[in-house]
Every structure is written in C-alpha cells, then in structure tokens.
Amino acid sequence: MVENTDVVVIGGGYAGVTAANRLTQREGVTVTLINPRPNFVERIRLHQLVGGSDDAVESYGKVLSERVRLVVDTVDHIDVPGRRLMLATDRSVRYDYLVYALGSGGPDPVVPGAAEFAYPIATFEEAERLRSVVDSAPETAPVVVVGAGPTGIETAAELAELGRSVTLVCGEVLGPYLHPRGRRFVARQLKKLGVTVIEGPETVVTSVTLDAVRLGDGRELVSAVTIWTAGFTVPDLAARSGLSVDHVGRLITDESLTSVDDDRIVAAGDSAAPSELAFRMSCQAAGPLGAHAADTVLRRVAEQPATPLALGFLGQCISLGRRTGVFQFAHPDDTARGVYLGGRLAARLKEFVCWGTVKQLVIEARRPGTLVVPAWLADRTRQQRLRARPTTPLRVAGWAAEDAHQRDLAGMKRTSGITIGPAGQG
Ligand SMILES: Cc1cc2nc3c(=O)[nH]c(=O)nc-3n(C[C@H](O)[C@H](O)[C@H](O)COP(=O)(O)OP(=O)(O)OC[C@H]3O[C@@H](n4cnc5c(N)ncnc54)[C@H](O)[C@@H]3O)c2cc1C
Numbered sequence: 001m002v003e004n005t006d007v008v009v010i011g012g013g014y015a016g017v018t019a020a021n022r023l024t025q026r027e028g029v030t031v032t033l034i035n036p037r038p039n040f041v042e043r044i045r046l047h048q049l050v051g052g053s054d055d056a057v058e059s060y061g062k063v064l065s066e067r068v069r070l071v072v073d074t075v076d077h078i079d080v081p082g083r084r085l086m087l088a089t090d091r092s093v094r095y096d097y098l099v100y101a102l103g104s105g106g107p108d109p110v111v112p113g114a115a116e117f118a119y120p121i122a123t124f125e126e127a128e129r130l131r132s133v134v135d136s137a138p139e140t141a142p143v144v145v146v147g148a149g150p151t152g153i154e155t156a157a158e159l160a161e162l163g164r165s166v167t168l169v170c171g172e173v174l175g176p177y178l179h180p181r182g183r184r185f186v187a188r189q190l191k192k193l194g195v196t197v198i199e200g201p202e203t204v205v206t207s208v209t210l211d212a213v214r215l216g217d218g219r220e221l222v223s224a225v226t227i228w229t230a231g232f233t234v235p236d237l238a239a240r241s242g243l244s245v246d247h248v249g250r251l252i253t254d255e256s257l258t259s260v261d262d263d264r265i266v267a268a269g270d271s272a273a274p275s276e277l278a279f280r281m282s283c284q285a286a287g288p289l290g291a292h293a294a295d296t297v298l299r300r301v302a303e304q305p306a307t308p309l310a311l312g313f314l315g316q317c318i319s320l321g322r323r324t325g326v327f328q329f330a331h332p333d334d335t336a337r338g339v340y341l342g343g344r345l346a347a348r349l350k351e352f353v354c355w356g357t358v359k360q361l362v363i364e365a366r367r368p369g370t371l372v373v374p375a376w377l378a379d380r381t382r383q384q385r386l387r388a389r390p391t392t393p394l395r396v397a398g399w400a401a402e403d404a405h406q407r408d409l410a411g412m413k414r415t416s417g418i419t420i421g422p423a424g425q426g
Pocket of ligand 1: 012016035036044045073074075101103121123235268317
C-alpha cells in the first residue's frame with residue numbers, strides 16, 4: 001500500500017498556486033492550499049483595479065487543480081516540532097511537508113502621518129479601499145503618489161490617463177531599477193500623461209497630513225489622496241513561529257528552498273530568502289520559485305536529493321497607462337541593460353505577461369510539471385556572488401536563528417541533501 005503524504009501550501013498567490021498545482025503530479029500526495037480569500041488575486045493588476053480597467057481577480061476554479069483542496073482561512077502559527085498549523089478560525093491542520101508562500105504586503109511607513117493618511121496598494125483589500133477613495137474624490141483633486149518604483153510609476157500613469165492630476169514623488173530617482181535610457185523614456189511618457197515628477201534626494205517625504213505631503217526640502221504638496229507605494233513588507237508568521245528569517249522577515253532557506261531550520265518546510269515567492277540572497281519581489285520570480293519548491297518536496301518524498309534552483313531575470317515590464325509601456329531588458333542577475341522597448345508594443349507585451357502568468361497557472365493545474373525555467377535564463381553569477389559575500393547572517397533572533405547561527409559558526413550548514421559551506425558554496 002502506498003503511504004499518503006500531506007503537503008500544505010500557505011498562501012494562494014503566484015508562488016503558492018504554482019507549487020500546489022505541481023505537487024499533484026505524484027500519486028499518494030494530498031495537497032491542501034490555505035488562503036484568506038476564496039479567489040485568486042492578480043496582484044500585478046492591482047493598479048488597474050484602482051483605475052477601473054480590471055478587477056484583478058480570477059476564480060480558483062480556473063487556476064487551481066481539482067486535486068488541490070482549498071481551505072479559506074489564515075494561518076496564525078506554525079507549530080514546527082508538531083508539524084501543525086493553527087488557523088485563525090481555531091482549527092488546526094497537520095502536515096508532512098509545508099510550502100511557505102505568504103507573499104508580501106503593504107509597506108510599514110515610519111514617516112509621521114503616512115500610516116494614518118496615506119493609502120497603500122499592495123494587497124487586494126488596500127487596492128479596493130483606494131479605489132473607493134479615488135472614486136469619491138473630485139476629478140480635479142490633487143493625487144500624490146509616493147515612491148517611484150514600478151508600482152508607483154504604474155499607479156501614477158494609470159490615474160493620470162484617467163484625467164487625474166497626479167504628482168509622483170520619487171524620494172531619490174525615478175525607477176531606480178531602470179537604465180538611464182529606459183528612465184528617460186518613462187519620464188517623457190509620464191510628462192505626456194501630465195504627471196509631475198519630483199526627483200532628488202531632498203524629495204524624501206518627511207510627513208503626511210490629511211491634505212498635504214511634506215518633503216525634505218521643506219516643500220509642501222497639496223494632496224487630496226496620498227498613495228504610498230514605497231516598499232513592500234512580508235508577513236511575520238515565520239518569525240513568530242520561531243523560524244529563521246532575514247532582516248526583512250523572509251524565511252531563510254538553502255538553494256533548494258528548504259528552510260535552514262527544518263527540512264519539512266520549503267519557501268517560495270516574496271516571502272522566501274534563499275541563502276539570504278533573495279530575489280526581487282516579483283511574480284516573475286514567484287512562479288519559478290513555487291515550481292522549484294514543489295520539486296524539492298516531491299524529490300524528498302521520493303527519497304531523492306533536492307537540487308539547487310537555477311533562476312534568472314529577463315527584465316522589468318511596466319505599464320504606463322493602458323496605451324503605452326516600457327520593457328526594460330536586464331541581465332539574468334536582474335541588473336538593467338542599456339536596451340529597452342518602449343511604446344505601444346511594450347504595453348501589449350505587458351498585457352501578454354499579465355495574461356500569460358494566469359495562463360501558466362491554468363496549464364500547470366491541468367498538466368502539472370509543465371513549467372520549465374530555460375537553462376539559458378539562469379543567473380550564472382549567483383554562485384559567485386554567494387561565495388563572495390561576507391558570511392555574517394542578517395537574521396532576526398529566535399530559537400531557530402540561534403541554532404542556525406551556531407551551525408554556521410561550526411563551519412557547515414547542512415540542509416536537506418545540499419551542503420552549503422559558510423560562504424554559501426554549494
Ligand atoms: C500594483 C502592483 C503591480 C505589480 N506588478 C508587477 C509586475 O508587473 N511584475 C512582477 O513581476 N511583479 C509585480 N508586482 C509584484 C508581485 O505582485 C508580487 O511580487 C507577487 O504577487 C508575489 O507572489 P507571491 O506568490 O509570492 O505572493 P502573493 O501574490 O502576494 O500571494 C501570497 C498569498 O498568501 C496569502 N497569505 C498571506 N498571509 C497568509 C496567512 N497567514 N495564511 C494564509 N494565507 C496567507 C495572501 O493573502 C496572498 O493571497 C506588482 C505588485 C503590485 C502591488
């Protein structure tokens with residue numbers, strides 16, 4: 001008789017759904033997905049939800065395999081030694097293997113007034129709330145978007161295209177990821193849309209009030225709606241449960257995505273920090289990480305050694321309203337190249353990426369194991385970068401962090417079939 005293995009995935013985003021679908025490949029593996037909402041949220045369309053061009057939601061019936069059991073709930077605590085999850089509804093769920101894919105959420109702004117008066121857009125609920133605030137503001141009301149990463153740029157452009165009066169406060173530079181050529185293109189497009197871009201180190205926001213945003217240089221911008229996009233945070237479930245996390249709170253894993261504390265736990269997506277050298281929080285990384293996390297669990301169930309991930313980036317695709325966009329090409333290590341694609345074609349490409357990301361989930365639900373990261377895309381510099389960095393881990397203390405640190409001090413961190421030396425060579 002084949003013994004059954006219970007795998008529980010926490011978090012039904014890009015990483016969690018990919019992992020859950022892929023896990024259904026093996027007979028004798030029961031897969032449960034726990035997520036607080038009954039629908040899949042397309043986070044990469046949340047600025048469209050605010051602008052009204054998309055609802056940013058898909059049904060799990062479409063993207064999730066029939067073989068995955070969906071539990072609509074929130075995990076409150078992981079009992080690591082007991083292999084049990086405590087849920088918000090007081091229920092508990094047992095697991096043999098756990099996939100930690102909680103994603104990321106809104107920023108935790110320390111700037112005075114930001115938490116009270118600025119609106120984040122990182123989660124579905126935040127975007128919905130922001131939409132009703134924008135909808136009820138007069139059309140001429142000034143909107144200030146704080147933070148000029150891709151989320152800030154996309155949000156500013158989306159609202160400006162709808163005729164809103166938008167100011168984008170960069171804090172430092174517009175689109176820090178972008179190559180200067182790509183940045184100049186984005187600046188031109190934002191200008192065409194009527195967005196006022198405020199750049200420079202003195203433009204850091206120092207306080208927010210009900211109707212204004214104050215900058216470091218003393219300027220005060222009148223604002224009826226302030227949108228805060230500067231930075232994502234991650235849920236603190238791993239830290240609260242005594243697992244090792246990095247300085248941001250992401251669960252620390254080895255290169256197979258296995259927790260450094262417990263080889264029954266793997267992590268993927270925005271809330272994972274492989275070798276404490278995390279990938280950019282993005283759905284571009286979340287899908288492949290979810291697939292690799294599932295593969296690691298399946299290999300372990302089959303009593304085979306887990307393999308290290310091989311992942312790389314193509315670039316960053318940013319919508320600039322519905323009619324134009326930019327695709328900033330990048331090296332596999334996620335640094336921008338001097339080449340970009342801008343204009344209508346890039347807008348279509350962005351739409352294709354959004355559509356394709358969901359399509360990939362649908363395919364993986366029907367034919368698990370389909371998603372393959374092409375070998376040519378892998379970042380071949382990652383191992384060198386891991387070897388070159390200083391060894392002192394930036395971890396948040398906990399019993400597990402202490403243990404892991406002791407193992408580091410002992411000179412060798414052994415995790416799940418892959419042995420990583422103190423400098424991370426694998
Ligand atoms: C407006 C906007 C635009 C973006 N555009 C892009 C883009 O163009 N390209 C790109 O690559 N990235 C983009 N991103 C980033 C991208 O959305 C995230 O990096 C991606 O969603 C991460 O996927 P994930 O699966 O790790 O997490 P998520 O998609 O965040 O999913 C995590 C899930 O876990 C659930 N969860 C959290 N805590 C618990 C708990 N305790 N119990 C149970 N479930 C829990 C969450 O509710 C959520 O459903 C954008 C983000 C935003 C906000």
